Amino acid sequence: MKYIISFCLICMLSINVLSGQQLLSTEDYDNAVDQLRWNTNKLVDRMNVYPNWQGDDAFWYRVSDNGKTEYVLVNSENGEKKTTDSKDILDSWLEEKKEKTKYDRRTELLSPDAQKAAYIEDWNLWVRDVKSGDKTQLTFDGIENFGYATDNAGWRKSERPILLWSPDSKKIATFQQDQRHVSDMYMVNTQVGAPKLSAWKYPLPEDDDIIRIHRVIIDVPSKDIIRLQMDPDPRRGTLCDDISCDGAFDDNYWNDDATKLVFVSTSRDHKIAQLRIADARTGEVKDIFKEEVDTQYESGQGAINWKYLPNSNEFIWYSERDNWGHLYLYDINTGELKNQITSGDFVVTRIKKLDESNRVIYFEANGKEQGRDPYFSHFYKVDFSGMNLRLLTPENGNHRISLSPNGKYFVDNYSQPDVPPVSVLRTIDGQFISTLEKADISRLLATGWKPPQPIKVKSDNGEFDLYGLMFTPNEMEEGKKYPVVNYVYPGPQGGGVGSRSFSASRRDHNALAALGFVVIVIDGSCNPNRSKAFHDAC
Missing domain, CATH: 2.140.10.30 (Dipeptidylpeptidase IV, N-terminal domain)
Structure with missing residues (x-):
């Protein structure tokens, strides 16, 4: 932490000397340190549900509320919760693990x-x-x-x-x-x-x-x-x-x-x-x-999406041949294409479940829901034939899915960079069962924390919309000029913004904003999770 603040101090001294701005105080730097993740994360209560499944129809999770840890046992069939502040649930689960x-x-x-x-x-x-x-x-x-x-x-x-x-x-x-x-x-x-x-x-x-x-x-x-x-x-x-x-x-x-x-x-x-x-x-x-391409072939975004189907002598192949990452069904014996499974201006990112008996695929995808951030991940199902595509997570936001071992239920944590998470339980077909948690950021806001602002700009050639986040000082004066930090990660395997889920602190962006910087983070062209043309525009 000392090294981070020392680096920031050097940057600020240089900028202050060049711009004639007043030097910042020790208190200013202490306030910036308060915006680093090890200080902000603990101020968010009841954030996200990470289920530990017990058998087919129950799970438990741990949640923190104002420094107090609670253990919650959930019946997946009806969403009923049993809460305790003891760790009996955890001890029972660990004992079960030891027996293995x-x-x-x-x-x-x-x-x-x-x-x-x-x-x-x-x-x-x-x-x-x-x-x-x-x-x-x-x-x-x-x-x-x-x-x-x-x-x-x-x-x-x-x-x-x-x-x-x-x-x-x-x-x-x-x-x-x-x-x-x-x-x-x-x-x-x-x-x-x-x-x-x-x-x-x-x-x-x-x-x-x-x-x-x-x-x-x-x-x-x-x-x-x-x-x-x-x-x-x-x-x-x-x-x-x-x-x-x-x-x-x-x-x-x-x-x-x-x-x-x-x-x-x-x-x-x-x-x-x-x-x-x-x-x-x-x-x-x-x-x-x-499959042979001019630039690079990838089988998915974060997960391998080609699958072998031995019972039907088929395989599912992932390809960006039509400019978007989609799934295709092939005959394993002949290598012949049977049909395209998904299509449209969106990206299949991860196959979560294959129901071979009913010939249904459950998958995550980005960019299909119009009017939303194209990096938001949603959960879908579709038949192997490409018919009956259905959205299972309708809320606007980035959805993080945890499936039950038997594939009948899933926990959905959804949020946005400036909207705290809601955790819900659904059936595998998307039917709502219950709300498990809603994150409380009141203690975080009391510190003067300010969420990032989602932004959209055009690429330099005007071809693509670029999406990102802007972090600003808590109090900005009209007409005043502010130093800008442009955080760039131009790799083809990942962008600068990272997850579109809510986070109380993103790297040192919040801390730099507290020191008077405007921080801009953009997922530029050449980054993944968009079209093939976007990915190859390096």
């Missing part, structure tokens, strides 16, 4: 039947019997920089294996990662004391030798290794610049009897996505479908 299989989430990956845990030791893959503790080595030729299931490419340094268990817990889809000839990257830390040099494998843009993965399928009972009959892939995924965005082996699906593995190979430059099917017994690989 124990394993080290940092270094192991549990099988679906919870009987085995896969882990890496000396660059090779092992499994541990969870009950007996017996260990079995599955691979034997792994060495440094050519190990199995390793999560150490580029910046990543996790010890957790990257793999996908089959549904029957008898097979593992993973890879042997080759970075033996990749150049080293070096970094010296800036901590106090003697500097320390770190080195890791990291290919530069023009390097011929890059990190590649040799895909394999391991039969756990027999310890047989089936190498897929294909060239090694770049370590790339359809959603991020890696095969694992959040610890899982992305872009891989098993069929129900673990005889087939469906996966996508992504080119080094992210311009080609090739969907393939591998025979898990022979390693034979068949190319099914390819």
